Amino acid sequence: MSDKPDWKMLTLVGEDRPGIVSRVTNKLFEVGANLGEASMMRLGANFTIMMMVDYAGDGEQLQRLVAPVADDLGLRVHVDAVAAHLHRHVEPDCMITVYGADQAGIVARVTGALAEAGLNILELESDVGGTEKRPLYVMSIQGVASEGMEPLQAALDGLAELDVDVSLRPVETLRG
């Protein structure tokens, strides 16, 4: 690890298959890169990686080094030089879950109302289950209620016509 980390955000996307994580991260290890926070998951039969990579060279160099492995695995690669830092976690103080019959506009309507009511989203995960004929949409949001919980509850109450199940809960982090 270099003294002062030089973070890049490395994005890889492609059809899911076994071995993607190990081959990509082994390559990064070989070239002397160091990994930070990352999100890796399967989305719609693709595998997606977004990770902080501390690499002394520039973004194009990093992209060239990763390209052979990525080509081999059928992954598209994207590198952004970013101003990033570790040890800057923000703790969520609320969690919102939404589920219901899938329909266009759930995310836009829900997050629009919440943003107006002061929600800062730290993490959003959503998935579609059910069957092709009757898809079920599930979304989980963790965030910071910058104006408190009441405006958020009021915002959710105003979404009645969406006909989805919504719950807003406080997150009290225990420290001990």
Place this chain on the structure above:
Amino acid sequence: MAVRDIVLYPDERLKAECAPVEVFDEALAELARDLEDTRQVGPGAVGIAAPQIGVLQRVCIVDCSTTRKPTPNNGHLVLVNPEVLEWEGLVSGREGCLSIPDYTGNVVRAEKVRVRSQTVVGETFEIESEGFEARAIQHEIDHLDGILFLDRLVSRRTDLFRRKVYQKGGKKRPAESKKTG
């Protein structure tokens, strides 16, 4: 009276099973005072366990009486040789630790516990605890067994089960879940 240094992960002392207290002397009382002084300095800590200041004895403190949002509690608890006698219900909640800065994660704990413990002078007592305080007690007793909340992490992605949320009096919070439409 002293604020002691917090033992930070990785440190073998956080993974040790602590020894039961057998002598209830002035040194034990002083340990309890040091633990409390150190807890007070930790940012918003509702509990602390002896191994977190490097003492491998079964002593911990839990105090949920001054949380930002009031929660049912048994006041300031000094627990010596505590043990969970009974537990009920499972609930997920977010935890952090003085010994593991800048990381929090979800952990499943019992919703209610009955605990037997001794005081610093060796008297045995029992309490019932629920919710946030019950979580704190389990987190601290885990420390005495060398278990960190990192050992109990559950995935956020699969943590969609509705948590039971109790208000004072045990009523379910009406705003907790709302079927719109």
